[in-house]
Amino acid sequence: MVTDRHQLILDQLQREGRVNVLELCKELKVSSVTIRKDLKLLEKKNLLFRTHGGANATNPYTVDRPVNEKEKLQSSEKADIATVAAQLIEPNDSIIIASGTTVLALAKKIQIKESLTVVTSALNVAIELIKHPNVEVIQLGGYLRKSSSSVTGSYAETILHDFFCTKLFLGVDGIDMELGLTTTNSLEAQLNKQMIAHSRKIIVLSDSTKFGKRGFGRICGLEEVDQVITDSGISEHYKKDLESLGIEVTIVPR
Structure with a gap:
């Protein structure tokens, strides 16, 4: 049976895509134990997916897919994100481009007359x-x-120790406000950490479907990120949360 309190949780989940236990405690004036029991019950009914400290409307856990399959997903959004990201590259820059279909789209958009490393x-x-x-x-x-x-x-990782670059353009499989940036492969996550350590500015290129998702390998917390470039599908809630951390959020127009 879904109670009025459960319905309020589901309504908020539908609006924002996720709920937070502490925020629900304040809003509904009940204990965290009660809220966690509510979320557990609603998950059993397949109405949400529990996460650390809250719940998501959709399954937050990502799986690895072949690159040729991922290229077809949100392809127009990725192309628009790449167009904006390419404008950040300056003459004589030395940049790192990580892996993924969104940063591949960036590589296709690069048109620079001056030297670039x-x-x-x-x-x-x-x-x-x-x-x-x-x-x-x-x-x-x-x-x-x-x-x-x-x-x-x-x-x-060893080769990276010889370089320090102006910018890192990083693609991810998941962006979670608590866990941070993640990818489906732990070895890739470790390499991405080294890329971050050897770059002055960290720019994440991600379509809006990656928000609220979690991969197996954690790359870093959001405090390491300088800028996120995404599409207009990002919720206002996520945008405000990122900006509250001092992250510049660039939303490409449709």
Whole structure:
């Protein structure tokens, strides 16, 4: 049986995509034990998915997919995000482009007349950029993941120690306000951490479907992020939460 309190929880979940235990306690004037029991009951009815400290309207856990399959998802949004991101690249920049279909879209949008140095773990990004005579490409080496066409492992991490770049363009599988940035592969997450450590500005490129999602490998907390570029599907709730952390949120128009 769904009570009035349960309905209020579900209504908020429908509006915002997620609920927080502490916020529900204040709003409904009940204990956290009561709210957690409510969420557990509603999850059993397949009405929500519980997470640490709250619940989501949709399953927050992501699974690994082949890159050619992911390219077809939100392709127009990714192209628009990439167009805006490409405008941030300046003459004589030295940048890192990580792996993923959104940063691959960025590589396809780069049109720069001056010199540019790009360090990348993604084989498809490197292949896209070698056609530009004024772009120097440094391809990291290591274990090649067929599902993402990118390298991971200690060798790639070691090579990164020799560089410090102006910007990192990072694609992710999930953005969670509590867990931070995640990806489906733990080795990729470790390499992304090293990329962050060797970059001055961290720019996350993510379509709005990634918000509220969690992957297996944690990359970092949101306090490490300088800017997020996403599409207009992002909820106002997530936008305000990110901005409250000092993150610049750029929303590409439709």
